[in-house]
Amino acid sequence: VEIFREHGIDKIKVANKYIYKTYLKLKERLKMPLEENISELRAYMEIYKELRPGEVFRYNAAKSFWNNLYFNPERFELTEVGRYKMNKKLTNTYRKYLVEIEGRNPKSVENVEYTETSNALTPMDIILVVRMLLEVEKHPETLDTKDHLSNKRVKTVGELIGSEFERAFSKSVHQIQEKLATYTSLDKISIPSLINLRNVVASLNSFFATNPLSQFMDQVNPIAELTHKRRLTAVGPGGLKRERARFEVRDVHHSHYGRMCPIETPEGGNIGLITSLAVYATIDKFGFLVTPYRKVVNGRITDEIVYLAADEEENYRIASSTIPRDENGNILQEKVPVRYLEKVVYVHKNEVDFVDISPKQIVSVTTSLIPFLEHDDANRALMGSNMQRQAVPLIKSEAPLVGTGMEYPAAIYSGHVVLAKHDGIVKKVDARKIVIHRTDENGNPLHDKKGNPILDEYTLLKYVRSNQDTCINQKPIVNVGDFVKKGTPIADGPATDNGELALGKNVLVAFLPWEGYNFEDAILVSEELLEEETFTSVHIEVYETTARETRVGPEEITAEIPNVSKENLRNLDENGIIRIGAYVGKQKYFTSQDILVGKVTPKGESDATPEEKIMRSVFGEKGKDVKDSSLRVPHGVEGRVIGVHVFHKEEVGDLGPGVNTLVRVYLATRKPLEVGDKLAGRHGNKGVVSMILPKEDMPFLPDGTPVQVVLSPLGVPSRMNIGQVLETSLGWLAKLTNRHFATPVFDGAKEDEILPELYKVREKLNLHHGDDPENPSGKVILRDGRTGKEFDSPVLVGYMYIMKLIHIARDKIHARATGPYSLIHQQPLGGKAQFGGQRFGEMEVWALEAYGASYTLNEMLTVKSDDIKGRTEVYKAIMKGKNLPEPGLPESFKVLVRELKGLALDVRVYDEHGNEIDIEKL
Template sequence: TDRGTFIINGTERVVVSQLIRSAGVFFSSKQSGGSGLFGAKLIPGRGAWLEFETASNGVIYVKIDRRRKLPVTTLLRALGKSKISEIKQLFEDIDTGDVKYIEATLEKDTTHGANEALIEVYRKLRPGDLATVDNARQMIERMFFDFKRFDYSRVGRYKINKRLGKDTPNTTENRVFQMDDLVDIIREIIRLNNDPEAVSDDIDALHNRRVKLVGELISRQFRVGMLRIQRNIMDRMSMSDLETVTPAQLINARPIVAAVREFFTSSQLSQLLDEVNPLSELSHKRRLSSMGPGGLSRERAGFDVRDAHPTHYGRICAVETPEGANVGLVLNLATYARINDYGFIETPYLRVKKGKVTDEIVYLDAYEEMSETIADAGAQIDESGKFINERVSARRDQQAGQVDVEEVTLMDAAHKQVLGSTASLVPFIEKNRIDRSLTGSNMQRQAVPLLTPEAPTVGTGIEHDVARYSSQLILAEGAGEVVRADADAVEVKYKDGVKKYELIHFAKSNDDRSINQKVRVSRGDKVKKDDILIEGASVADGEIALGRDLRVAFMPWGGYNMDDAIILSNRLVEDDSLTSINIKDYTVEIRETKLGDEIVTRDIPNVSEESLRNLDENGIIQVGSEVRAGDVLVGKITPKGEQELSSEERLLRAIFGEKAKDVRDTSLRMNNAGGGKVVAVKVFSSEEGHDLKSGVLMQIQVFVAQLRKIMVGDKLAGRHGNKGVVAKIMAVEDMPFMEDGTPIDVVLNPLGVPSRMNLGQLFETHLGMAAKALGYKVATPPFNGVPTEVIESELEKAGYAKDGKSQLYDGRTGEAFEERTTVGVMHMIKLHHMVSDKLHARSTGPYTMVTQQPLGGKAQNGGQRFGEMEVWALEAYGAAATLQEMLTIKSDDVYGRAKAYESIIKGEPIVGPKLPESFNVLVKELQGLGLRVDLVDEDDSETEVVDAENVIASSQPQADASTKVVADDDDDDDTVMDEADEVDFDEDGMSVEIAEEFNEEREEA
């Protein structure tokens, strides 16, 4: 699509760019015995790697494609430099140190002449194959000089030229292996070995890592598909008659389609678009991942790769990265960064000439930046662009320091060039501790679009751009006039004709949020290029609006806001200030079964008219209906297998014919968490040509929208990492109020500020208070924000104390609080961790097949896990009865739990538990190991051995005419399962012993 995403199988996906080690040559030293001996890696775009290393005795070895190592002179000879004198001559000017590396290597080299060398190389690469000179020559030819198999790639050639100081033209002929590259690499290794000051190349620097964009990732898959096609064509040509064959018979394009489809559907880099809000979309498209094919894995990546690096400055956001396993592996582009033709990230600087800053902007990658002296954006300059001070802080060769103005060659383009799109939305980010800013940036991406969003009073000036570059705004394409503007479409008459823009209403995003657009123009309006016509979610007045500006006070209030909890005023519920819309879809498939097709109908057996009230005559719910938990959305019946008929049923069949034939109710119902309004119904059927899975006749999708008001348990946050959970929603009249009677909206805990050192929230609060009172909006750019003195003077101008504190009064008593309180306006966002998605309760529900214990998790309507540590807690407390209940009748004592349920309903006392099912499982598992398991009755003086099978059978109810008998796997007594029957309890004091035969024999002996 035009917004940088792909629509695959109806879902919107985005391909994340990959940040990966560049092709080229890298030199590194292994510390051995005090002196670092250097080696090198030659990594082509595709083909065999070459790894060089220097042994402690001065021999230089090479490994081809991770095989066994051989002396580097052997490879030189195999490639045509067969004479010792020739080889020595290549290196005589550089190999002048104490250790003669080439001589040591030649001594180690056992081969004489090119042919022996070829055979030696072949043996190392293909051990076990017959080594002849021709085979070897062919293999080397194919491995290094065939462009299909070996390609440095444009980047690789460019990097090798840069590192070795060459100017080989970057053409296809020069992108296969070159003899002089090999010689230069060996020369460089010798030079580094002889130089005591030499250091390894930094593989984590951004001039050695490059970005693979979508095109390159897809072209790689495309190439795989093409190679498969080529193979297939070769096979078919060899088998078919070339006289009569047509191209169509030879070529089958399926492998290409399959390769590309596989990439889009299952690659680690092709991800579902993060559609929570416009900012998360934008951030997702600007993301860089070090993982994926050819990249790192979470487990293998060490600290070095994850660390921030000096070359990240202005290229990769210094703040935004996930917390957890992916920290430092998933990064975001900085605000002004761009990616050049070779895939390296560039950042802009202003050219400085003779101490004067010019308007010329230059983009540099990390390598080009090394030789420049760059002043930071905070350096003071006068109107003409000259530096005011004699010395400025600058950096050269990744080292920061103070330099003379004359030495400066470049200056940072902007203060916020270190930050990415999300972090630069945080005002006063320079006053926060970095880890809190990280949390704040990550949480802005989880903000739920509100019903009535509001752009922040205190912003950073970038809000408009973020909204514009997200997919949520539709802009005018040129000057024109609006000829139609209603809820369905906007039509604009341009010079070259009328263009129609259709609106989306209450569509479901990937993330269950509601996408709803609103018109911003009226009929007859004149528009110019880039005017806003239609606005989407989380956008207000053309600016990104993730939350609401609320009046906050920092004060403890009755202990309710302990530990980051938040107290809200009921006004926010009544005015729908923090209300969002959630849309869920429910899908049902109508299939063919062996006993006949399933049917969609309104006529469902044993279902009340009440729960069918919203269905149309076909049994599908109508759009606009209000549904509650348990209501039928789509009525569906499935034919059931024939069973033994009782005499009454036979009579009914005789009277009513086949009508009473057995069907099962398999309708789609609203789940317990759900409810809301049906906003759309989609029906797909194979008759109408929709592509459905085999065996599926029809698929019905129902979309239900839910209005989510703010409630206790929802998560709120500011933009500074100050997050909390709503603990209490109070009546407006009980909230603290200001001297003019204005009640506070939100009460935050003051202890959340000092230890976390995110003071940005206080500056935002003070400045927001003044700006709201004086009626203007503030842009305070990162690292260049509003000075403290200005905030103080603005507060005084607005009639508040300059420390930003006000006297508050208790809403319950009307008395003044002892201390003055910090009060102000803060932009707060509602995050998508909403309590209505997490609230969960169970009385009875499904059980696991084998152990008969309750399932876990909300989706399965499961119970809460009572684990080992919880058992210890009850043991330590001495709560024996509670513990026994937990492990038996509340869990897997099948008979006991049924009786307990019955007793609760009848109001009788609950009788103690019987054998839990997990004991039976243990016995069966031991029997499966061939052990005989007996239960020994301790009370009996004779120590009578009881057969375990009988006890298991007797712990379940006795067989009865009406009970179903479930045959057991072995030939012992049948186990009878029916929870309704009475049963006698065994005596207490049964202990279990696993008595193996030989134990008994040993005792007798």
């Protein structure tokens, strides 16, 4: 204020609306007469008046209030990261303070850092903050950007659980203090009576059971699991609300480069709020995301790796990893494009500070698995990333012919591949176990002091159910006598092939419209894929039942089930539980479903008939006073029983209220490819199988090979995912030359490298018909399998990597005759889970009205919905083969009338003759 007065300043221009009030107060202060020596008492009085208006000033209360507000570490704590950020932010202001107030030489303070260590505020902090605030008008660029990653940090799992502990312990402290106050003598106190850990246990249980950040792991395939573990979210407790998140928060920010993936994010309301960690990003000790760069010294790229945070990075000139260089790392270009201060500028090569570590640095693991990503539109790349997480592990995994080089690390780091812990020689291999004899660096077998060989045993997971009912099964990939190095894969997991991620299959595709069967993204597939079980997957479902205590006696798990034939009991053991290995669910006729667990429930007491009395007197027991409540295989499900778990209350403790026994049955089901299943490539090119055509009817190549999948050419131009076209051509080249190609993201193979090479190979194999040798396009003349005639134009053919997604038609198919109804409006429930009906909505009603289908419409609104009496009568009439009765009054009408009466309206109903009707009696 004094400096302002000296320079005759009596106006302040506001640089930021958020600090407008501060300036107004400062402005008022400027108009006040200047007091030379404001006393401590007066200062406290002014501050107290501002912060506690209307309260009576007392010196001691004001002093205590002010000290507790910011300077007491127990009441106010910046935390370690807060102090770090504050010191960093105030360093420049501190240097100016040293020069202007303490008269230091500007050169001597160039490297001086503000190094306050207290986690509470200090008077110097406040002085520097006020000075900084006053400088904002001159330098508005010093204001922070909310969405910059230097102002956001990752709250890790440990920190979240730590805060739960903190909350629980603070509760416990209050309870202990209250208990201590009740004791008259310290001798009577015992630690167990004083400390109760119930708060801690309850707090942790609540966190893991109910906190939205504690999630059920996505285990569809290894990459789904890996991605779930690397997920970042801005929503959840203490975070943003999905509905209120602005566009700026969801947008990609330049500081995300190398830290958060700009591609992988959900498509719905969470877009931009839930993201993925970039490939090389890591979290520093303060929770900030950092990314690695190679240091450049005098135009030469060194092997020194430096991790930079988002705010540090902006002070350096950073070039792309793909800039031309010689074998010694010297940059060849004189002028190099670099990122500097949020812009891209050209500088001399000697001015470059760092280069990126890799072109895939900016994307996540899943996105880095998409070949030719640089040729795909971002929206489709997003779909491609998300759909890889939905790929079902197939019976026989197959690594992609065209990969990116990330398939191996993705599989290894997912934890599903078994790795050798030490060097050694394989001694024994079977489906469940691998035994390796350890060796030293020279390959000599190691023995212990007694002369026994030192062996490593690896137990493999066999047919374990994942959270999403897919099958986790590990298979050995080594043979007896093989020498293995430490860290090499010795067994494949689900969706891996020789230690590489293998989510789908390489299939021969053609881009061709075929009789409308690939209209609107539908996919035509060959029967060959069914014969070879290319897209067959194994799913493991769990069914469970409980035997409970009821009012009339306990339920019993038994093989003695009333009114069930021996044929239907053939697979049950003496306890009434299905035997492992039984194949269930395959019904020849419409008979009762297979029983998995036999269970009987006691009926309520009733007056015994004379026959029952005779039975009881002869056999000394009740007759058939139990009903069958067995667990049966649901309709449409068939498979083999691969596991049974039985839990008894006496052995495992509490199973839930009133539960004596719990039985779980695990059923493995093979699901071959069917019409309605969803297939997808890695470029967001998804579709539904519309028809499975005999392979002899499929279009075929000049050498007679039938294609396996026919895709619509219209799926390419508007979607702008050209990567699938390049993948198809390179895949064909890989197949013809029996090689695998890795084309890394943003640094992949070029079209003019692939097509000429492909043409040369095709020419040797006489597959070049329909292509131009001067300007090859990768197309070939195909013939129709039904007629043998050539198609009008050459067709793009090649091998594409296609995945089968978890959206399987067989799991979604559903039918209902009668079933459960809603309690209030008596309409059928909705959805497969509730065994509900199909909703007949407004627009569907309009459709029937447009056709004048009045009887159908009447049925829809009455007997097929909420006409309680009518639907019962209609069902009886159908069963007895009689004519259908007239529909009655729907329940929804009665509900409407009651609703209107609830609004104090007198509503009456009359028939066509003017007589009042009591709708409650209808």
